[in-house]
Amino acid sequence: MNITPFQALACPLDGEPLRQCDRTWRCAGGHSFDIARQGYVHLLPVQRKRSRDPGDSAEMVAARQRFLAAGHYRPIAEAVSRAALEGLPDDAMAHCLDAGCGEGHYLRELARFADGKTSLALLGLDISKPAVLAAAKQDKRARWVVGSNARLPVLPDTLDRLLCLFGFPVYDEFARVLKPGGVLLQVDAGPDHLRELREIIYPTLKPERGGNPETPPGFTLLGTETIRYALKLDGAQPIADLLAMTPHLYRASAEGRARAAALETLNLTVDVRLMRFERDAASASS
Template sequence: MTITPFQALACPLDGEPLRQCDRTWRCAGGHSFDVARQGYVHLLPVQRKRSRDPGDSTEMVAARQRFLAAGHYRPIAEAVSRAALEGLSADAEAHCLDAGCGEGHYLRELARLADGKPPLALLGVDISKPAVLAAAKQDKRARWVVGSNARLPVLSATLDRLLCLFGFPMYDEFARVLKPGGLLLQVDAGPDHLRELREIIYPTLKPERAGNPETPPGFTLLGTDTIRYPLKLAGAQPIADLLTMTPHLYRASAVGRAQAAALETLAVTVDVRLMRFERGLDDNAPG
């Protein structure tokens, strides 16, 4: 299988190219960043952190890892992988970033389904150190980086594909790092996503916003696909994992969390929207 670590990293302090020498990445400006023992690189300057430990906690990462490993979101991973692989040459290496990669599940699924054709150079970036640590422990083929979507440590116009799954899209940055004609694949929750769980943990549900979000500047919307299917969870652990890996854990009241914790089975609807955006070819696109 031809899967290699992404090389076109940029210094998070001055944007200059980073070059690896042994266990250290350095830029021409003299900044250096060591490769951790587990294989990841920390490229999130302390002055750009909004908290001491931003992003998902160790508990949230472990819950997501168990839930995704059980295959509950496999249809989503397969749909994203098919969209990412479509149109790529079987011979030329394609460069792909998962922005907000979590513990690396979707990049691993992409590598599995690609099966070496096309060859892929993979990069996972997440603001959560526990998430990147978990990703690096599971897969040594990709490059795993602690960093921020607000200022990706990636050289401009180097990516063929960019994944943003249930994350925080930063379209100016995404346009900057994608090649002209490159694809942004964005997955967001649909109106009925996990509705049954939300009905248990919230007194009332907020009205859903209708329609797709506006196409961001510098991109063209190629299409939107809906991935929808019923999901049955048996046992307290997968139900607790689902709640823990979502923002609903902190938004729900104590009463709502207790009601969810008392469940032994749960039938929910998975309803997500996969949008495919193409990076513009014109010189007026941002980035």
């Protein structure tokens, strides 16, 4: 399988190209960033952190890892992988970033789906150090980076595909790092996503927003796909893992979380929207 680490990293302090020298990445401005023994690199300057340990905790990462490894979201991973590989040439290396990669599940699935037929240079980025650490421990083929979508440590016009799955899109940054004609794949929760769980943990549900979001500046909408299926969770552990990997863990009251914790089985609706946006040539970086 022709999977290699992404190389076109940028210094998070001055935007200059980073070059790897032994166990360190350096830029011409003299900034250097050591590669951890697990293989990842920390490119989130302390002055850009909003908290001491931003992003998912180690416990949340472990919950996500168990839930995704059980295959509960496999249809989502397969749909994203198909969309990411569509249109890529067989005779050239394609560069792909998962912005908000968590513990790396979707990039690993993309590599598996490519099945050696497509050459991929992969980069996984997350603001959570425990998430990136977990990803680096599981897969040495990709480049794993602690960083922020608000200022991606990636050189302009270098990506063919960018994944933002249940994450926090920063469209001007995404447009900056994608090549003209590159594709952003964005996955968001649909109106019925995990409705049964939400009905248990909340007294009332907020009205859902109708329709698709507006196409962001610098992009053209290529298409929208709905991935919808029934999912049954048996046992308290997968139910607790699902809750831990969603924003509902903190939004729900103590009473709502207790009702979820008392469940031994849960029938759910998975309802997500996969949108494909092409980066316009007119938005090329200056």
